[in-house]
Amino acid sequence: MQCIYVTCVMKLITPKMDRREKNMLVLDSITKRFKKNTALNMISLSLPKGLHLLTGPNGAGKTTLLRIIAGIIAPTTGQVSLNGISLFSDSVRFKARIGYLPQKFGVYPEMTAQKFLRYFADLKGIPASVAAQKVEEVMDIAKITSFHNKTLRDWTKGMRQKVGIAQGLLNDPELLLMDEPLSGLDPQERYYFCNLFSQLSSERIVLLSTHIIEELAALADSIMLLDKNKLQFKGPIPRMMDTARGGVWLATLSEGEWNNKKTELIVSSLRDNNGLYEVRIISAVRPEITGVCSVEPTLEDTYIYLVSKDDSE
Amino acid sequence: MVLMMIEIKSLRKRYNDNCIALKEITCSIGAGVFGLLGENGAGKSTLLKILATVIEPTGGQVTVNRLDLYSDKAAIRNQLGYLPQEFGFYSRLTGFEMLEYFAVLKGLTNRQARKTQVNEAIEQVNLGAVKDRRISAYSYGMKQRLGIAQALLGNPQLLIMDEPTAGLDPVERNNIHNIISELGRSITIVYSTHILADIEACCSELAVLRQGSLVFTGKPNELAALATGMGWQIKDTASVKDGYMSLMEAAR
Numbered sequence: 001m002q003c004i005y006v007t008c009v010m011k012l013i014t015p016k017m018d019r020r021e022k023n024m025l026v027l028d029s030i031t032k033r034f035k036k037n038t039a040l041n042m043i044s045l046s047l048p049k050g051l052h053l054l055t056g057p058n059g060a061g062k063t064t065l066l067r068i069i070a071g072i073i074a075p076t077t078g079q080v081s082l083n084g085i086s087l088f089s090d091s092v093r094f095k096a097r098i099g100y101l102p103q104k105f106g107v108y109p110e111m112t113a114q115k116f117l118r119y120f121a122d123l124k125g126i127p128a129s130v131a132a133q134k135v136e137e138v139m140d141i142a143k144i145t146s147f148h149n150k151t152l153r154d155w156t157k158g159m160r161q162k163v164g165i166a167q168g169l170l171n172d173p174e175l176l177l178m179d180e181p182l183s184g185l186d187p188q189e190r191y192y193f194c195n196l197f198s199q200l201s202s203e204r205i206v207l208l209s210t211h212i213i214e215e216l217a218a219l220a221d222s223i224m225l226l227d228k229n230k231l232q233f234k235g236p237i238p239r240m241m242d243t244a245r246g247g248v249w250l251a252t253l254s255e256g257e258w259n260n261k262k263t264e265l266i267v268s269s270l271r272d273n274n275g276l277y278e279v280r281i282i283s284a285v286r287p288e289i290t291g292v293c294s295v296e297p298t299l300e301d302t303y304i305y306l307v308s309k310d311d312s313e
Numbered sequence: 314m315v316l317m318m319i320e321i322k323s324l325r326k327r328y329n330d331n332c333i334a335l336k337e338i339t340c341s342i343g344a345g346v347f348g349l350l351g352e353n354g355a356g357k358s359t360l361l362k363i364l365a366t367v368i369e370p371t372g373g374q375v376t377v378n379r380l381d382l383y384s385d386k387a388a389i390r391n392q393l394g395y396l397p398q399e400f401g402f403y404s405r406l407t408g409f410e411m412l413e414y415f416a417v418l419k420g421l422t423n424r425q426a427r428k429t430q431v432n433e434a435i436e437q438v439n440l441g442a443v444k445d446r447r448i449s450a451y452s453y454g455m456k457q458r459l460g461i462a463q464a465l466l467g468n469p470q471l472l473i474m475d476e477p478t479a480g481l482d483p484v485e486r487n488n489i490h491n492i493i494s495e496l497g498r499s500i501t502i503v504y505s506t507h508i509l510a511d512i513e514a515c516c517s518e519l520a521v522l523r524q525g526s527l528v529f530t531g532k533p534n535e536l537a538a539l540a541t542g543m544g545w546q547i548k549d550t551a552s553v554k555d556g557y558m559s560l561m562e563a564a565r
Contacts, residue, residue, distance in 0.1 A: 057482045058453045158353035183480060186352040186507050187554065188561050211482050214510055263439075268487060269514060270494040300510075303483045 023049045023083055025069070025175055025205050030078035032064055039064045040075070041229040050221035051201035054209040057307055060226045062209040063103050066179050069207070070100040082175050082205075096125070099173035101181055105164035109153035113144050113163050116152060117170065124171045134170055141196065142166035143189075157184040165193065169200075176200060178208040182215070190215055213237075217299055227307050237299070244297035244305035249281040251292040261289070266308050268301045282308060316344045317378060317392070317471045317501035319364070324373035326359050334359040336525045338373070346497035348512045348533075349505040350557060351522035357505040358398060358475055360522065364503060365395040365473045377471065389471075394464030398475040404449040408440055408459050411448060412466065419467045434462040438492055454485025461492060472496065474504040478511055490514040509554045521560060528564050536560065 030043040039061045054062050067073045069080055071087055071094065080087040080094075087094045108116055114135060121131040139145045142162045152160060161184050168176060181197070182190045197206050198219040210216060213223065217237050225233040225240070233240050248268070253261065258277045266282040280295070281287050282304050297305065319342040326335040335356045349357050362368045363375065366386050375382035377389050403411050412431045421427040435444050438458040448456065457477060464472055477493075478486045486508075493502055493515045506512065512519055512533055519536065521529040529536055533553050540555030 055483070057484060058480075060482075156353050180480075184353070184507075186355075187350065187509055187557055188352065190507070191554075191558060211480070211486070212508055212510070213483065267491055270491045272494065272498060300483055300487065304487060307484055 023174065023205065025207070026079075026081045027069070028079040028081075030065070030068060030075045030080070032061070032068060032073075033076045038229050040068075040226075043078070043226075043231055045224065045231065045234055047205050047207060047222070049201065049203065049205055051198055051216070051219055052205070052207045053213060053216055053220045053223045054207060054226060055211065055213050055223060055303070056226035056232075061229060062226055063179055065226065066100075066177050066207070066209060067102075069175075070098060070102075070177050071095050072100075072102075096171065097174040099168035099171060099176045101164045101168045101178040103179040103183075105160065105167075107152040107155075107160050107163060110151055112149055112151055113139060113155075113166075114148050116163060117166060120167050121170050126171060138166040138169045141169060143192065158186060158189060161185060162189070174204050176204060176206045176208075178206070180209055180211070182210060182212065194219060213303065214299055225303070225306055232306055232309075240306070241297055241299065241302045244282075244302040246294060247282060247284050247305045248295050248297045248301045249283060249287055249289075249292045250295045251279050251281060251287065251289045253277045253279055253289070257289075266304060268298075268304050284309075318343055319471070319501070319503075320374075320376045322374045324360075324363065324375060325371045326356070326363065326368070327371045333525055335363075335370070338527055340520060340527055340530050342501065342503060342518070344501055345517035346493055346515050347501070347503045348516035348519035349503065349522065350507075350509070350512065350519060351505075352524075352561075354524075355522040356525045357522055361395075361473050361475050361503065361505060362397075364471075365393065365397075366390055367395070367397075391467070392470040394467070394469035394472045396460045396464045396472075396474040396477060398479075400460045400463075402448050402451075402456055402459065405447060407445050407447055408451065408455075408462075409435065409444040411459065412462055415463050416466050421467065430466060430468070434465045437465055437496070438462045439488065452485075454481050454488065457481060457485065458488065458492070461489070465496075470500050472500055472502045472504075474502070476505055476507070478506055478508060486511070509552075509557060513553050521557065523561065523564055529560055 025047045027043055027045050030040055032040040043065065056062055068075050071091055082094055082097055085094050117135045117138060118131060121135055126134055139148065142165050144159065144162050144166060147159065165181055168178060182193060185193065194216055197208060200206055220237060222235055223237050223240055224231055252273060254276055267279055268282050269280040271278040280301065282301060286292065321338055321340050324335055324338040327333050338360065349360065351357050363370050366382060366389060369383065380388055382389060409431060412434060413427065416427045416431055421430060435441055438461050440455060440458055440462065443451065443455060451459065461477065478489050481489065496502060497515065516533055518532060520527055536556035537551040537553050538556065540551040540559045
C-alpha cells in the first residue's frame with residue numbers, strides 16, 4: 001500500500017542518537033490491581049522496532065497498560081524497561097525517550113497549536129535553539145500547519161487529536177505510545193496516519209491501541225489481544241488468524257430459523273440474501289444447522305472467535 | 314408497514330453569518346440502510362439533525378413520504394427514532410427504567426403496551442440479560458445499544474443515528490452491524506460513520522459529503538468502482554475505501 005502524502009516524514013525519522021544498541025521494550029510480569037479488581041494479570045512481552053497493535057474489548061485494560069508503560073501509574077508488580085533502561089530505577093532517562101498520546105488529550109483552548117506545541121517542547125526540555133524548528137516539523141507531519149493561527153478553542157475534536165499526535169513526536173521518541181490515536185479522525189486522515197505510523201515504526205517502537213484492526217492489519221508487525229486481564233494472543237496477524245481456522249461457518253437461514261437460533265449463535269456478520277439471512281457464525285464446533293459450511297476466517301471473525309472463547313457474553 | 318421515502322431538495326444550512334454547513338443538497342433516500350460518509354466538519358451531523366427535526370434548515374425542502382419535514386413536524390416525529398452523537402444516560406436508573414421513562418415521554422401511556430414495547434426494544438438490541446442492572450454498570454457498548462433501543466421505542470419507520478459505532482470495540486461494533494442489518498429489512502436507517510468497514514457491512518446506499526456538498530450518492534460497489542483506473546493500487550477488487558480515497562483525491 002503506497003501513500004502519496006507521507007514523503008515529508010522521512011526527515012523526522014532520521015535518528016539523532018545511535019540506535020544500534022538493542023532497541024527493545026520489555027515488560028516483565030506486569031500486574032495491576034485496583035482495590036479488589038485485577039486490571040492486568042502477569043503481562044510479559046518484548047517488542048522490537050516496528051508497529052505493534054494493542055486491541056481488546058472496552059474495559060480490557062489497554063489504557064491501563066499504556067499508562068503504566070508511559071509512567072503515569074505504577075503497576076502493582078512487574079518491571080518495564082526500554083533499551084535496558086528501567087522505568088522505575090531510571091525513570092527520567094526512560095521518560096525522555098518516549099512520546100505518549102493519552103486517550104483523553106486535553107489542550108489549552110486559549111493557545112494556538114504553535115504556542116501549545118512550543119509549550120510542550122519546553123516542558124520536554126527540547127533546547128530553545130531547535131524547538132521552533134521541531135514544532136514546525138511536527139505540525140507539518142501532523143498536517144495542522146494550515147490552521148496555525150487559530151486558537152485551539154475553535155478546533156474540532158479530530159483536529160485536536162492531530163495536535164496530540166504532533167505533541168507525541170516532538171522529542172523524536174524511541175518509543176511512541178498512542179492510545180486510540182485514530183479516534184475521531186475521518187477516513188482520509190485515518191489513512192494518512194496509518195501510513196505515518198508505519199513509516200515512523202521503521203526507526204522506533206510504535207505501540208498503539210485501536211478498535212479497528214482492519215485498517216492497520218497490513219502495516220502492523222504484531223498484534224496483542226488483551227482480554228480478561230491477560231494477553232490472549234501476541235504475534236503476527238496471520239498467525240492470529242490461523243487460530244480461528246475451523247471456527248467460522250456460513251449458513252443461510254429463513255426468517256423463522258434465524259429467530260429461533262439468534263440468541264444462541266455468535267454471529268460475525270448478517271446479510272440479506274434475497275429475503276433470507278446469510279449468517280457467518282463463530283463456533284469452535286460445527287453448528288447444528290443444515291447446509292452449514294466452514295469458511296476462512298477474516299480478521300474480524302478471528303477477533304470475535306478469540307474474545308468469545310470460554311464464555312459467550 | 315409504510316416504506317419511507319425521503320426527498321431532499323436544494324437543502325441549505327448556514328450557522329451564524331459566515332459558516333455554511335450545507336449547500337444545495339439534493340438526494341433521495343429510500344428503504345434500507347443509508348450510510349453517510351465524509352470528513353470532519355463536512356456537514357454530516359448537520360444533515361442528520363435536520364432530518365431528525367432537531368434544527369431547521371436555512372433553505373430548501375425535505376419531504377418524508379410527501380409530508381413536509383417542517384410543516385408536518387409532529388406527524389414525522391411520530392415515525393422517527395434518533396440517536397445523537399452524544400446521548401445522555403441517567404446512570405442511576407436501570408436500562409429498563411430508562412427506556413420506560415423515555416417511552417412515557419414518547420406518549421406510550423398504556424402501561425401494558427409500554428412494557429411490551431420496552432421489552433421488545435431490549436430484545437432487539439440484546440440487552441435482555443442486563444436490563445435490570447443500573448446503567449452505571451453498563452459497558453460503553455451496552456450504553457450505545459441502549460441508545461439504539463431508546464430510538465426504537467414507538468416503532469419508528471425511520472431511524473437516524475450519528476456515529477453509532479464510534480469508540481466501540483470490534484465485538485460491539487459487530488453487534489451494531491447485526492442490529493442495523495436486521496432492522497434495515499423493515500425500516501429505513503440513515504447513519505453516519507468514519508469507519509468504511511461499517512458501510513461495507515450493512516449499507517445498501519450511501520452518500521459522501523465534502524465541505525457541505527454531496528460528492529457521491531449510490532451503492533457501495535459503485536463507490537468502489539470509482540477507484541478503478543485512478544492510479545490507486547488495487548488488490549483483487551476495489552474496496553469502498555479505494556473508491557472513497559480516489560473520490561476525495563479527485564475533489565481536491
